[in-house]
Amino acid sequence: MLSVVCIFSGYAGEVDKIVVATWNVENLFDTVLNQSGGADAEFTPKSWRRWTPERYNQKIDNLAWVISRINPDVICLQEVENEDVARELMDRIQSSHGLGLGYLAHVDSKDRRGIDNAIISRYPISGIRYSPDGYTRGTLVADVEIDNTAITFFVCHWKSQSGEAAENIAIRTRQALAVRKNVLKYLKKNPSASVVIAGDFNENFDDVSLVKTFEAVTERKESAGTAGDSIKFYNLISDIPPDERGSYYYARRKVWNTFDSIIVSPMMLISPENPGPDWRVSTIESGVTKVFALPEMQEEDGRPKAYRRVRIKGKPDNYYVDGYSDHFPIVTTLLRGVPEDSKKRGQK
Structure with a gap:
């Protein structure tokens, strides 16, 4: 099912910049067992997770708090169970923190785990569609309308x-090819469109499936000016200092990963000579694109503080760490048109 919901959203006047975020919120399941079966049986009160309504509500509260601190205009979410869960998070953001994020887009995927993608926005959403990606989850595609x-x-x-590494790489390669094909098809019909590809790619920003197959490059000059079937997208993670790019920590190998990305079409790179789309990415400035990691969201060693059941000596068997997600959000700012200072630099 494809759906868009509007509860309340307030904005006035012409908008010249917006904050965009993406976040894998890690297993945001309600406590109700899916009657058609599926993989949500572990997220029930009597399961090994002891996933009670109180714990579910606490996680919603925690996620809403982080989102209120980001204060995004648009946030792309991964790992939400269904529309009801996404709507409850949207409602909590508004009721507890007063943010005017009142528009929701969601698609039911065919994922075996029962996890979906969603968008929560301050601005109206239209054209919601599900785009196959060569795997079970598919891609949520939607237009956010601003003025x-x-x-x-x-x-x-x-x-x-x-699981098995070679098989996983093959699947992600198929996904990269499918999503690229879908984005190129859209851009051929809408060449002046502002296009953002965001989410959890389970590939580092410089890995093969993203760089070689999807062709999301890590240098602006490689992307700028490319078009047609030769388009090279630009990964904004490249703008973040190397020692600040990690959004997911793989504890077994003790390594930071850059699985979460915000990628843009080359037309969105600011160029005074190029009329381009209405919305552009900022020039490279410190902090414009960043991993959002408040101290409260981190373990003592800096890893993301997840909300999950753990076994700790002296604690009850069903003890939960009061955290958020095993991923940090990625945040960036988009600008409307070409800023005056960029125009002046282009005239020199």
């Missing part, structure tokens, strides 16, 4: 790295 302009979002969640 008389629009930004088209492709929200992805690619195959995880759990």
